[in-house]
Amino acid sequence: MGHREELLAGAKRCLHEKGYARTTARDIVAASGTNLGSIGYHYGSTQALMQAAMLSAIEDWGDAVGLALATATGDESADPLVRYWQRVIGSIRSHRELWLASIEAMLQSEHSAELKAQLAEGIEQGRRGLAAMLTGRDEETIDEQTVRTIGAVAMALMSGVLTQWLTDPVRAPSAEQIAAGIRALSLAPGFHE
Numbered sequence: 001m002g003h004r005e006e007l008l009a010g011a012k013r014c015l016h017e018k019g020y021a022r023t024t025a026r027d028i029v030a031a032s033g034t035n036l037g038s039i040g041y042h043y044g045s046t047q048a049l050m051q052a053a054m055l056s057a058i059e060d061w062g063d064a065v066g067l068a069l070a071t072a073t074g075d076e077s078a079d080p081l082v083r084y085w086q087r088v089i090g091s092i093r094s095h096r097e098l099w100l101a102s103i104e105a106m107l108q109s110e111h112s113a114e115l116k117a118q119l120a121e122g123i124e125q126g127r128r129g130l131a132a133m134l135t136g137r138d139e140e141t142i143d144e145q146t147v148r149t150i151g152a153v154a155m156a157l158m159s160g161v162l163t164q165w166l167t168d169p170v171r172a173p174s175a176e177q178i179a180a181g182i183r184a185l186s187l188a189p190g191f192h193e
Contacts, residue, residue, distance in 0.1 A: 004042040006032040011053035012060075016097040020050055020104045051115055054105045058122060061098035065091050069133060077175070081182065084134070085175035088158055092165045099162055127151030130158070157182070 001009070010032025014023040025046040029036055043049035069087045076083045092099055109116035124147075131151030132139040142151070157178075164172040173181070185191065 003034050003038045015053050057101040061102050064095045081179040082175045085178045130154040
């Protein structure tokens, strides 16, 4: 691995361990075994390196979440909605650093048009992937209406569940409670007028 790759790997480690805002150039150098001059030579600035690390971490996050949502475990519910939320919560528990990095990336995107554009594209792919998973269809067959309805709502729900589990896992809702809440909302009188 060359210095460029070592720097990126070190920056990603720092991102997971310290977060974006608390990582310094010296932290990256220590984690990568390189030198300060390498950052400027290969990336131009610490900020550019951290942005590259953030984008790489988000790719890792997308891959990990996709795998977690598609992989069955032995103790899952027979109810497909409960099973889906068990997998989401399991992913939050097992990949906490990646989920946190995705939130931090969103906040940092306010200062980088490039990062914001890449996050927006990732969100669009996520909506499409969730719509495909939840409808049992291939992603290429998912129409825009399904992406904008099922995919968008699934992502919104996932974001809310994520916030609760990252902030207060003791009182965060279980997969069964989330599924019951979704079903209760669909039957609520105010939604049928």
